[in-house]
Amino acid sequence: xxxxxxxxxxxxxxxxxxxxxxxxxxxxxxxxxxxxxxxxxxxxxxxxxxxxxxxxxxxxxxxxxxxxxxxxxxxxxxxxxxxxxxxxxxxxxxxxxxxxxxxxxxxxxxxxxx
Amino acid sequence: xxxxxxxxxxxxxxxxxxxxxxxxxxxxxxxxxxxxxxxxxxxxxxxxxxxxxxxxxxxxxxxxxxxxxxxxxxxxxxxxxxxxxxxxxxxxxxxxxxxxxxxxxxxxx
Numbered sequence: 001x002x003x004x005x006x007x008x009x010x011x012x013x014x015x016x017x018x019x020x021x022x023x024x025x026x027x028x029x030x031x032x033x034x035x036x037x038x039x040x041x042x043x044x045x046x047x048x049x050x051x052x053x054x055x056x057x058x059x060x061x062x063x064x065x066x067x068x069x070x071x072x073x074x075x076x077x078x079x080x081x082x083x084x085x086x087x088x089x090x091x092x093x094x095x096x097x098x099x100x101x102x103x104x105x106x107x108x109x110x111x112x113x114x
Numbered sequence: 115x116x117x118x119x120x121x122x123x124x125x126x127x128x129x130x131x132x133x134x135x136x137x138x139x140x141x142x143x144x145x146x147x148x149x150x151x152x153x154x155x156x157x158x159x160x161x162x163x164x165x166x167x168x169x170x171x172x173x174x175x176x177x178x179x180x181x182x183x184x185x186x187x188x189x190x191x192x193x194x195x196x197x198x199x200x201x202x203x204x205x206x207x208x209x210x211x212x213x214x215x216x217x218x219x220x221x222x223x
Contacts, residue, residue, distance in 0.1 A: 042213035
């Protein structure tokens with residue numbers, strides 16, 4: 001059973017460009033969570049999605065960031081007009097349902113903004 | 115104030131030693147508690163859940179003190195492979211994980 005998959009693993013963007021990060025949850029998991037880890041800091045919750053629904057986006061910056069989890073295909077975290085402060089590791093996690101305590105993490109996407 | 119605070123370490127111990135460290139959390143509404151392990155530049159992996167009664171998993175013992183909002187982890191007979199960053203994690207709202215910045219442990223031969 002493949003784990004959570006994220007791509008790309010490394011992404012380099014220039015200021016002002018768009019970044020698209022993809023996450024495929026574990027087979028059978030319909031709940032996806034995105035976290036951001038800034039250098040020397042703990043992971044911070046960004047957004048919780050189920051298929052076609054955003055359940056909680058309280059951790060998302062109000063501008064430039066959006067997330068979706070369509071009926072078919074991976075979850076996408078989109079960052080428009082990236083700035084240097086967006087440089088971080090972005091981790092996606094999944095769980096089979098909301099009652100399941102453990103979240104399984106993907107390998108992360110390391111975004112570097114030049 | 116950070117939601118979860120940990121001593122960053124590093125804790126540098128010889129093989130076979132016992133090492134213990136802890137964290138504190140600020141939100142009394144936190145529902146579930148965990149220790150995760152993160153190896154350098156990799157994803158966090160669940161080490162163990164933490165229960166009020168205290169629990170053991172092999173060489174690892176975790177304790178939770180809800181009154182003091184304090185969680186601890188003790189590693190006995192440490193191995194070289196225990197070298198990692200240990201993340202204290204609390205959950206609220208049933209799904210929202212809050213992570214500490216991590217405690218670095220290095221086990222030397």
